[in-house]
Amino acid sequence: MITSIKNDKVKEWKKLHKRKGRIQTGTFLIEGFHLMEEARKSSWKIREIIVEEDIDLPISYEAFPVERVTRAVFKEISQTESPQGIAAVVEMNRQSKVIGEHILLIDSVQDPGNLGTIIRTADAAGIDSVILGRGTVDLYNDKVIRASQGSIFHIPINVEDLLETIPRLKEDNYEIWVSALKNAQKYNEVPLSNKIALVLGNEGSGVNPAIINSADKIVKIPIYGKAESLNVSIAAGILMYYLKG
Template sequence: MITSLKNEKVKNWRKLHNRKDRMKTETFIIEGFHLIQEAIKSNWKIKEIIIQNDIDLPSWINDEDILVTVVEEHVFQHISQTKAPQGIAAVLQIQANSMISGNRVLLLDRIQDPGNLGTIIRTADAAGFDAVVLGEGTVDLYNDKVIRSTQGSLFHIPVVQDNLSVCINHLKDKGYSIWASALTNSKNFHSVKPTEKVALILGNEGSGIDPGLIDLSDEIVKIPIYGKAESLNVSIAAGILMYYIMG
């Protein structure tokens, strides 16, 4: 059992709170029974389970190849990023996704808020989209708040990181219709009929989609505002448009 905050393992776990160290080690850390169970069910590679000494190891962690390390409560509190930790965490191998398949793809341009990104990924999973592509400038997928906001959907749907201009041209070559969500020169979304293959672009919370990406789109759509609000939260807009596209 690890009892010291100066232990090298503890130091390395703490480093995984930083993107640089996640990229360097190609690992990330998750917390809580639900997220760990979803990762196991989805066959993600778990390198280590970290469990507080007064917490029982759940029966569904039955892989003898998974290293389990027990720590004292103050050690777990030191590595935790949640306000009310459940006393269990896991170090996972980053799973590189590069292939996009299926007929419904979501493209995200510079989404900055971790809660928004996590919620959008969760909604894409719920709506039945086939993949999510994160463009440059989007918040790190393995940020703790992003992971928690996905509620496990991170492990269910392929999430690819790519240059969106290159990706859009690739998708167009494969017969996808590219939809951009924007206010200028746009049509109400329900006036546009989804084709067999659709890729939907959503943009930055403040500045929207990069104009160069809008120029590459086939359809520019908007969600009508009937009240006095100036705009919708990007994760809400994502949900409305994805469910419409799915029919």
């Protein structure tokens, strides 16, 4: 039982709250029974489980290394307002080559809630792979993970330079669709091809102009009311479901 917040292990866990600590160790923290279960059912490796002293641990978790901690210690490492008393250190999963007919490319989306929701929706819509461009919020940010509801464990996600990735996708016969407003067609008036890579951009500035210039199709979602624009995660959902026919 770890009883002190000054314990070396507690200090190491707290380092995972920051991107630097996650990169140095190749690990990240997840919290709560739902995320635990999604990770356990996936191919991702759970390095250890951290559980509050009075929490009953399901039998299915007893195969993993377990650290019991006091409530005060768990509160110290928790990043949620209402901790469930269970967390885990998970190893980052180095993804293999992007595959599939429908790929989502994310250009500099900054809000972790938006990114997590987009990943969750991509998983639900049956998108084959997701590529996060440079400048996008860290995949292992706790808010991204929570908003994804565990979908990060179910869909291949890579981090790449999109300006280098897009030419490779074109060579592999992907049609590049970019979501933008200028010189754009209504998304539902554009015929679907067999292999499509859809690019979505930053909440404020949109997609990098250099990426727009590389597009085969520029698509937009019409606005019928007085709203200036759609939230990027909502736009992502509409476009991804259209791609799936």
